[in-house]
Amino acid sequence: AQSVTQLDSQVPVFEEAPVELRCNYSSSVSVYLFWYVQYPNQGLQLLLKYLSGSTLVESINGFEAEFNKSQTSFHLRKPSVHISDTAEYFCAVSEREYGNKLVFGAGTILRVKS
Amino acid sequence: DTGVSQDPRHKITKRGQNVTFRCDPISEHNRLYWYRQTLGQGPEFLTYFQNEAQLEKSRLLSDRFSAERPKGSFSTLEIQRTEQGDSAMYLCASSFAGGNEQYFGPGTRLTVT
Numbered sequence: 001a002q003s004v005t006q007l008d009s010q011v012p013v014f015e016e017a018p019v020e021l022r023c024n025y026s027s028s029v030s031v032y033l034f035w036y037v038q039y040p041n042q043g044l045q046l047l048l049k050y051l052s053g054s055t056l057v058e059s060i061n062g063f064e065a066e067f068n069k070s071q072t073s074f075h076l077r078k079p080s081v082h083i084s085d086t087a088e089y090f091c092a093v094s095e096r097e098y099g100n101k102l103v104f105g106a107g108t109i110l111r112v113k114s
Numbered sequence: 115d116t117g118v119s120q121d122p123r124h125k126i127t128k129r130g131q132n133v134t135f136r137c138d139p140i141s142e143h144n145r146l147y148w149y150r151q152t153l154g155q156g157p158e159f160l161t162y163f164q165n166e167a168q169l170e171k172s173r174l175l176s177d178r179f180s181a182e183r184p185k186g187s188f189s190t191l192e193i194q195r196t197e198q199g200d201s202a203m204y205l206c207a208s209s210f211a212g213g214n215e216q217y218f219g220p221g222t223r224l225t226v227t
Contacts, residue, residue: 044207102149
């Protein structure tokens with residue numbers, strides 16, 4: 001079984017500051033890793049994913065995440081946030097070999113202040 | 115394609131009543147998933163279908179819950195004898211079999227009074 005821990009329930013940050021949202025996972029099998037974003041009153045959207053290959057993955061809006069197998073982490077970072085990045089961010093894992101059900105963390109609310 | 119759609123978006127019901135939700139996946143997708151999200155938590159897996167076959171059910175899916183996908187297209191999730199603890203957002207997602215990216219619908223928010 002897998003589990004996901006998001007270490008911060010809320011992260012307040014000023015506009016244009018850097019941010020890191022932390023995610024650690026536990027699994028006895030190889031996994032895929034995902035970050036989903038949920039903007040206010042909207043559905044979940046995939047932000048980025050790690051499947052294989054380069055451990056650093058990037059999104060089109062400037063976020064990046066790095067898969068660290070030894071630390072079982074997949075932290076999300078952005079060097080300079082915008083007000084529009086205010087949302088809830090969910091880290092998730094799924095098994096590589098069987099099915100694709102996602103196991104989510106509890107979420108981190110990113111609040112960008114001006 | 116307009117993506118995954120869910121109906122209704124909101125449902126208020128009294129304890130003990132039955133409710134049914136519908137999910138229409140992206141048309142080419144043969145996998146369909148149901149998740150439940152309560153306040154302050156991430157979504158939790160309930161069940162999934164590949165075509166019309168229900169391949170896995172979570173322990174969260176009590177006997178009061180039943181899901182169907184009769185023709186391998188849309189799916190319904192029924193909750194019988196609703197309880198206040200059933201109040202949550204019910205999310206549907208779809209994907210290709212073997213695909214690793216799930217596309218989520220907007221959810222159905224259930225409030226049991």
